[in-house]
Every structure is written in C-alpha cells, then in structure tokens.
Amino acid sequence: xxxxLKQKVLKExxxxxxxxxxxxxxxxxxxxxxxxxxxxxxxxxxxEKEKKEKGKEANKLKQExxxxxxxxxxxxxxxxxxxxxxxxxxxxxxxxWIDVTAPGVLPAQGHLHPISLVQQKIEExxxxxxxxxxxxxxxxxxxxxxDALNIPKDHPARDLWDTFWLKNIGLLLRTHTSPMQARYMExxxxxxxxxxxxxxxxHEATDATHETTFHQAEGLMVGEDxxxxxxxxxxxxxxxxxxxxxxxxxxxxxxxxxxxxxFEVDIKRQDKNWLEIMGxxxxxxxxxxxxxxxxxxxxxxxxxxxxxxxxxxxxKIDDIRLFYSGDxxxxxxx
Numbered sequence: 001x002x003x004x005l006k007q008k009v010l011k012e013x014x015x016x017x018x019x020x021x022x023x024x025x026x027x028x029x030x031x032x033x034x035x036x037x038x039x040x041x042x043x044x045x046x047x048e049k050e051k052k053e054k055g056k057e058a059n060k061l062k063q064e065x066x067x068x069x070x071x072x073x074x075x076x077x078x079x080x081x082x083x084x085x086x087x088x089x090x091x092x093x094x095x096x097w098i099d100v101t102a103p104g105v106l107p108a109q110g111h112l113h114p115i116s117l118v119q120q121k122i123e124e125x126x127x128x129x130x131x132x133x134x135x136x137x138x139x140x141x142x143x144x145x146x147d148a149l150n151i152p153k154d155h156p157a158r159d160l161w162d163t164f165w166l167k168n169i170g171l172l173l174r175t176h177t178s179p180m181q182a183r184y185m186e187x188x189x190x191x192x193x194x195x196x197x198x199x200x201x202x203h204e205a206t207d208a209t210h211e212t213t214f215h216q217a218e219g220l221m222v223g224e225d226x227x228x229x230x231x232x233x234x235x236x237x238x239x240x241x242x243x244x245x246x247x248x249x250x251x252x253x254x255x256x257x258x259x260x261x262x263f264e265v266d267i268k269r270q271d272k273n274w275l276e277i278m279g280x281x282x283x284x285x286x287x288x289x290x291x292x293x294x295x296x297x298x299x300x301x302x303x304x305x306x307x308x309x310x311x312x313x314x315x316k317i318d319d320i321r322l323f324y325s326g327d328x329x330x331x332x333x334x
Contacts, residue, residue: 136180148182177218215307222300278305
C-alpha cells in the first residue's frame, strides 16, 4: 500500500507544472487531512510489531515526499517563474514571499548623545553627595538672568554675556543656568543643595571651542556654616569620580558679579598644562538679599561648568561643533 502511494505521489510531484499545483500535492498527502497523514494516525490501532514496521516505512515516505517537494520548488525558483517562492538564481526575490526560517534582522538601536552621557554622569555623582537635580526655563526674564544675580542694567559685567534678546516681549534666551539660583532660593529655605543642568545661548562667534548653543551645569549649596573648604571637598570629589583619582586641580582668583570671593577651577591636562573648567565662589550677599535670605545668617557656594568642555576632555574631542553637526560617523562612536 505504501509503495503504491509512493509511486503515485512522486509521479504527481514530477509532473507538477507550477508551484500552486505542487503546494496542492503536498497538502493532499501531508496536510491535516492528507492520505499519508491519515495512515500515520491509524498506526495507533495496530499491534506493536505492525506499528513499528509500518511506522518506519510511513515516516520514511514522508521524508521522501518532503525532499521531493523541496527539490521541485528549487527548480521553479531557478527558473524565476512568477510563482516561484524561493530565492531566484538571478539573486532577486519574489516580493510576496517570506522565508520564515531566515534569521531576523535586528533594527538599528539608538544611543545617547555624548552630552547626555556626561550630564547623566554629573547628575549621578552629585546626587550621591546629596544634591537635587532641578531644571529651569530656557527663556528667561531680565530680572532672573541679571538683576537678581547682582548684575544691574548699568553694570559693565553684562557685556560678558552676549545675550539673545527676544524682540518686544522683554524676555531673553538664558545666557547661563545661574538664574535658577534665584528662582530656587525664592521658593525654598536653607539648607539646600542643587545642581541645574541645561542649555544656554550666547551671541558669539563659532569656532572649535565656542558655540552659540551650549550646555552648563550650575551648582548651589547654602547653609549656616558652608565654606570654601566645603566647596573644595565637593568639587575635588566630583572631579576624581568624573576624570579618575589621578586628576590634579587648583583654585585661582577670578571674578563673577554674583559671588564674592570668586575663583576659577583648573585641572592639569596630560600635556602638563592647566585648563580652566569652571567658575565658582561664595554666594554674594546681594544675591541673598534679592531672594529674601538674611546674608549674615546664611552662606554658601555656587559654581558653573560647561558640559561641552567636560565632554571634550573626557572623550578627547577637539572641536565643539561636532556635538551639533548631526554627523552619524561621529555620534556612533559613543
């Protein structure tokens, strides 16, 4: 019986004229209601000896049919007929055919921008030291960007911030993240510790180290007995975790209207030269007065650093404009 079935099905496969006929033959013998499928299901009613013998023959026939169908399918594919389901010999592929056995193609995964990586690292380090991360508006008022920070309208220090003014509405694009010092202190009582990462804007010439859009991280710590020693301990701890334990730092005098005394923080580069990476100082009494704090009772330090510069140092990038170029060859390195 199985021999007759074998001769019959192989003859039909050989004579199949197209893929649809071949699929019909496959279904009629090996489908759920196919002839060979029914024979395989009937084996359960036979004795153990017959079941073993006929089962072996039936499974062998099943394998031969599948092999013959696959071989015939490849012939249709090689011919490149309109109904060929397999890849054609010419290298093309039928648009309606899907090879479910082929390995999947993973979609390209996105990743964080180097500035975002640096910001995350900074936030992680300062949060471990008890600082909260807060955000502020990128469109600011003149009061918070300048007046509340001890930079009145006629103060020559305003020339240091090349400001983008928004026409006819009395607002500006913030030139630094320091306005959040005043905004936060107005609504919160000391003691407090915050950092304020964010984007800033200045109307200046663009070159390898300057951009009109850049990122800063502002820091503020206020308490009854906060001193420069506290600042040095915090910043030294931050820089050692960010750049490595071998980093060397120094403080030197500087000037900022909203801190007194003010100083610059430098780190020693691998070429043995010193590089300024942030400005800092003790919060000016006039800033405390502007937000309603009693200067004699509270004191604290503030600092500001450029995320772009930190990223350039950490990843050895020599041109700040690469961060904003959108060049995937650059961004895929991170």
